[in-house]
Amino acid sequence: MTKRMSAAQVRSFFEQLQAIDPEPVTELNYSNEFELLAAVMLSAQSTDVGVNKATAKLYPVANTPQAILDLGETKLKKYISTLGLYNSKAKHLIGTCQMLVSRHDGKVPKTRKELEALPGVGRKTANVVLNVLFGEPTMAVDTHIFRVGNRTGLAPGKTPLDVEKGLLKVIPKAFMQHAHHWLILHGRYTCTARKPKCPQCPVSAECNWPEKISAL
Numbered sequence: 394m395t396k397r398m399s400a401a402q403v404r405s406f407f408e409q410l411q412a413i414d415p416e417p418v419t420e421l422n423y424s425n426e427f428e429l430l431a432a433v434m435l436s437a438q439s440t441d442v443g444v445n446k447a448t449a450k451l452y453p454v455a456n457t458p459q460a461i462l463d464l465g466e467t468k469l470k471k472y473i474s475t476l477g478l479y480n481s482k483a484k485h486l487i488g489t490c491q492m493l494v495s496r497h498d499g500k501v502p503k504t505r506k507e508l509e510a511l512p513g514v515g516r517k518t519a520n521v522v523l524n525v526l527f528g529e530p531t532m533a534v535d536t537h538i539f540r541v542g543n544r545t546g547l548a549p550g551k552t553p554l555d556v557e558k559g560l561l562k563v564i565p566k567a568f569m570q571h572a573h574h575w576l577i578l579h580g581r582y583t584c585t586a587r588k589p590k591c592p593q594c595p596v597s598a599e600c601n602w603p604e605k606i607s608a609l
Contacts, residue, residue, distance in 0.1 A: 395546040396601045400563070403547065406599040407568040410575040413595055417574035419525050422448060426501040426526050427493070428456050433521045434486055434513050438477045447473045458490035458499050485513025503527050517553070520573070530569035532560045537580025538573070544584060546601035 398406065420441040423429040428448070436444045451472040455464045470483045489511040493499055501522065502508055508519040520533035534542070534553040538560075542548040548559030564572050583590050591597055591605055 395544060395549060395603060397549060398546045398563070398599065398601055402599045402601070403563050404565055406545070406547065406596045407564065407572065407575065409596045409599070410579060411568065411571070414575065414578070417571050417578060419521070419574065421445065424452075425456065427458060427499075428452055429526060430489075430501050430514075430518075430522055431461075431486060433518045434489065435473060435476055435482055437482070437518075443476055447476055458493040461486060461490045462494065482513065488512030489514065501526065520557075524570075524573050528570065530561075530566070530572075532557045532564075532569075532573055534560075535577065536586075537584075538576045540586060541576050541580045541584050544589075544602050545596075545599070 419429070421429065421432040421436065422445045423432055432444050432448055435447065451469075454472070455461045455469075461469060466483050466487045469486065470479055473479045473482060476482060492511055493501070497507070502511075503523075503526075505516075505519050505523060508514050508522055509516065517533045517535065520531040523529040524531045524533065532538070534557045539550075539553050539556050542550065542556040542560060548556050548563055550556035550559050560572065560576075561569075568575075579596070583594050591600075594600065597605060
């Protein structure tokens with residue numbers, strides 16, 4: 394079992410990640426608030442690369458709630474059919490667009506309650522939108538962050554919500570704005586699931602993973 398990081402280790406962990414990438418950004422492509430919301434909704438069980446390929450064809454045709462509604466669910470499916478769960482994603486996106494038009498004047502709402510009321514928008518999606526679009530210090534725990542939080546000892550937890558709460562508790566306020574992206578990128582490219590790149594890891598000194606030494 395991985396030992397929980399000390400406060401000093403946590404601070405050093407994020408200082409190292411900050412030094413490498415001071416202003417991390419999402420890898421999802423978007424040019425307006427709705428495009429980001431839609432892309433995050435489409436990203437469930439899909440890669441950012443896959444989502445970007447789909448939206449590169451969809452957004453020039455329809456990139457607002459009303460335009461998506463005008464396109465219709467059947468045609469929308471054709472644009473996102475390369476993504477997993479595309480049938481349910483199309484249904485949810487149409488439902489979300491209907492609510493955005495009828496209740497929010499076509500704009501993306503800025504509160505968690507309003508975001509989570511949208512079809513297909515759960516806590517993780519709402520956290521991404523609140524962080525990326527509106528600058529809130531939220532933590533959207535995906536598979537990468539869940540793995541990093543547990544493996545390193547940063548914020549061990551049995552569920553994504555446990556890890557989210559743990560991270561919000563231990564991460565110093567100075568790092569919270571970008572912590573979400575630092576952790577995702579670290580999990581995606583360095584602290585990978587099957588073969589973590591421990592020899593190249595910039596935060597290996599702070600990591601408490603028991604198997605780290607053998608990996609090194």
